Amino acid sequence: MNKNYITSKDIERRGLMFVLSSPSGAGKTSLAKKLIDEEQNISMSVSMTTRKARKGEQNGKDYIFVTTEEFKQSIEKNELLEWAEVFGNHYGTPKTEVENQLKEGRDVLFDIDWQGTQQLHEKVGQDLVRVFILPPSVPVLEDRLKGRGQDDEKVVKARMKQAANQISHWAEYDYVIINDNLEESLSELKSILHAERLKRERRIGLSSFVRNMIQKM
């Protein structure tokens, strides 16, 4: 704070937890990947899971692979910010790693569903920024869900029901993006991230910056 001239980036800030949720088929994974690629100071949250590592997956990078016993201990010790069981496997977000990133002014991106978001919301306050991504229409969503493989009608229908269930929670989010164009949606997502970084309450270095300034006036 001894510099005469300061840029916005010099002000210490607290990182934010940037949550993206959507039904599958709405383009969330592409958006998350592009955002991480093109932005500084934000990275994906690394989940802990009990499922087996797939080929090429690195422990500690893609996931933290643990036994069911270890996972249950983490729950008991309250070490997870949120967790869920999906098809017999456990997935969860370790608290410590996220907390360290936020303290360093780094943002953490979460690709989680409404249940995980609700759990986060209960545990964290203003660090949380929740974005819901909607498809532009039902036919578009259906096309995207079909397009993933040669699945029969029954499977697609079940996925549509799952998507409807996910979408029904849109009103629990702070921002809503309608993904009718990937580049436009990415730009909207970046605006939200940039704006949220400028929120007064996150810029914890401002208070001393302004105090010093007023003293010299």
Next chain:
Amino acid sequence: MNKNYITSKDIERRGLMFVLSSPSGAGKTSLAKKLIDEEQNISMSVSMTTRKARKGEQNGKDYIFVTTEEFKQSIEKNELLEWAEVFGNHYGTPKTEVENQLKEGRDVLFDIDWQGTQQLHEKVGQDLVRVFILPPSVPVLEDRLKGRGQDDEKVVKARMKQAANQISHWAEYDYVIINDNLEESLSELKSILHAERLKRERRIGLSSFVRNMIQKM
């Protein structure tokens, strides 16, 4: 809502009141002008005033020029969102015009000080978005205040005290921008505007859009 395909811009939204405050010399007026020039669907709030029109000023465009008697009646009838007396002249924001713009999904930009902002904050709720613009340093602010003319030291000093008073209210704002670079600050201001437009609570057309979507799934 009968279209199969919808873009984000088709969703009806409520406009927002975008407040910019800063000490004079922080670059607020340039930023406001550029923002209005480069963005759609946002315009300056037109104030009502008792001061005489200057050469070239248009009634109803630059200001609404009224008599002191008319101004006092507006206050009594609660027709103003905020008002102040500056050097014997009254300035205020008429409620109806702003309210109509917001309903049409148009944003209104306010170039007002902390006192006006506090009055707005008391009267309106989530329609208000408050941005405070800080200079990067005291020497920079001083240079800008001097640069406006050939004022003597005493005048500059008085302006600095006024600026310090204004700056002391920074913590009453939602966002803070440090204007060390006009283009960068403009881009930050745009991010805030774009993000705020994507806030769920403002997008009043989303509810029926999602309901229709889920019914078809």
